[in-house]
Amino acid sequence: MDYQRCVKLLGDSMSEECGIIGVYSSEKRELARSVCYGLYALQHRGQEACGIALSSDNKIVHHKSLGLVSEVFVDSLVNSLPEADIAVGHVRYSASTQDKSIQNAQPLVFNGKRGKFAVVSNSSIINAKQLKAGLLEENILFQTSLDSEVFGVLINKFSKNGYLDGVRHAVEMIEGSFSTLIMTRSKLIAVRDKFGIRPLVLGKIGLDDYVVASETTALDAVGATYVRDLEPGEILVISSKGLESIKWSNETKHAFCIFEHVYFARPDSVIEGQSVYKARRDSGRLLAKNFPVEADIVSGVPESANVAARGYSEESGIPFIEALTKNSYVGRTFIKPNQGQRESAVKIKLNAIKANVEGKRVILVDDSIVRGTTSKKIVQMLRDAGAKEVHLRIASPIVKHPCFLGVDMQTYNQLIGAYRNAEQICDIIGADSLAFLDIDMLEEACSNGHYPHGFCTGCFTGKYPVEMDMKELDKQFND
Numbered sequence: 001m002d003y004q005r006c007v008k009l010l011g012d013s014m015s016e017e018c019g020i021i022g023v024y025s026s027e028k029r030e031l032a033r034s035v036c037y038g039l040y041a042l043q044h045r046g047q048e049a050c051g052i053a054l055s056s057d058n059k060i061v062h063h064k065s066l067g068l069v070s071e072v073f074v075d076s077l078v079n080s081l082p083e084a085d086i087a088v089g090h091v092r093y094s095a096s097t098q099d100k101s102i103q104n105a106q107p108l109v110f111n112g113k114r115g116k117f118a119v120v121s122n123s124s125i126i127n128a129k130q131l132k133a134g135l136l137e138e139n140i141l142f143q144t145s146l147d148s149e150v151f152g153v154l155i156n157k158f159s160k161n162g163y164l165d166g167v168r169h170a171v172e173m174i175e176g177s178f179s180t181l182i183m184t185r186s187k188l189i190a191v192r193d194k195f196g197i198r199p200l201v202l203g204k205i206g207l208d209d210y211v212v213a214s215e216t217t218a219l220d221a222v223g224a225t226y227v228r229d230l231e232p233g234e235i236l237v238i239s240s241k242g243l244e245s246i247k248w249s250n251e252t253k254h255a256f257c258i259f260e261h262v263y264f265a266r267p268d269s270v271i272e273g274q275s276v277y278k279a280r281r282d283s284g285r286l287l288a289k290n291f292p293v294e295a296d297i298v299s300g301v302p303e304s305a306n307v308a309a310r311g312y313s314e315e316s317g318i319p320f321i322e323a324l325t326k327n328s329y330v331g332r333t334f335i336k337p338n339q340g341q342r343e344s345a346v347k348i349k350l351n352a353i354k355a356n357v358e359g360k361r362v363i364l365v366d367d368s369i370v371r372g373t374t375s376k377k378i379v380q381m382l383r384d385a386g387a388k389e390v391h392l393r394i395a396s397p398i399v400k401h402p403c404f405l406g407v408d409m410q411t412y413n414q415l416i417g418a419y420r421n422a423e424q425i426c427d428i429i430g431a432d433s434l435a436f437l438d439i440d441m442l443e444e445a446c447s448n449g450h451y452p453h454g455f456c457t458g459c460f461t462g463k464y465p466v467e468m469d470m471k472e473l474d475k476q477f478n479d
């Protein structure tokens, strides 16, 4: 449960939908175990369901279920799965309650025109509804509410000359963010949207085996060496012929989700050569430089804001001392509580360390504020424990806009910052002061000379890489 990001998942939460991994091996081996290790390393990207599909002896077998990787893939199950030469795995977070069924767990396995194939995806296809309506007209039935199924159906529909051809056609039709793996009986096909919004990296094991995964942390877990990030608008085919890279769009642009650096990605991951840990530490340093305040201690909201808090402490010279401790042993039932439950859930998950905060002026660093409910509870918690002052410093700008590109914050009403400035938010939260990092500073921290490309900053700036009818999407996502 280490990476369940207790506080964020409890209340002031944004959660992303999914982590994916695929392994291509030059010879049959126990790939289920490798994929499991990779999924453990991606568990922070989704805790609701998980699954693995294996290509073995020209057949595709799969297992998926609701629950954590450790709960679903117990040793006896993993041992019973066949050796394989290709495998894909998925961990899932679902944005809405009606999505929480086993049917919506991935991999999705299709009985296609050219044999079975499996799809795992970290995606948000904004025209899925329209595409689905057209496919329904053609009497194509759907089993799930996933946009990945629309993707799979399109791949099959256009696969007259093989599934790669189907993929090439499908990617031309879908709009939004997607990092997706397609496993056929002989190929692993990886594809990334033309803006590279969601992460996807390639790694290598030995001479001929390859791994593609959401984050480098999964490469580390399976013993793969990082090769490169997939390019925006790239299709990468891995087969017995080796690697083939195809550029499927000439209109590519780098617009990587900057929130991966702020919160989603694990701190030990590296994205486009930039260490997530370093990006967070530098964000904290910039916060301290630009928004100083006199205080006795600096602390982070565990776990995700601890790195930025250390950066703040290093820059300001104010000691980093834990003000809060988290309970890592609360069950999954607390991961996505409703609004009412959120209130008490925060207290169960987090507690103030009285000995560290009593009589102290505390700078509390958090990575972001979305709804604001958690921040308010935490400030009160610190005051109840005797803190003399509580100054909040946020290592990202105010979240002012929703995200329709794969992150679960899809209405303006969910966002405390949608219609309020920092001063008004500070009043609601009850802190002595509140400051947010500017977007330029955040981009500087996340770039650091290693990432010469652009970011998606839509939820902060309202500028998205994909053209979107915000009113229509608001209606669609919140129907």
Ligand code: SF4
Pocket (backbone or CB within 6 Å): 197, 256, 257, 258, 259, 260, 402, 403, 404, 405, 406, 407, 456, 457, 458, 459, 460
């Ligand atoms: S809108 Fe925000 S959360 Fe969504 S993809 Fe862009 S940066 Fe990421």
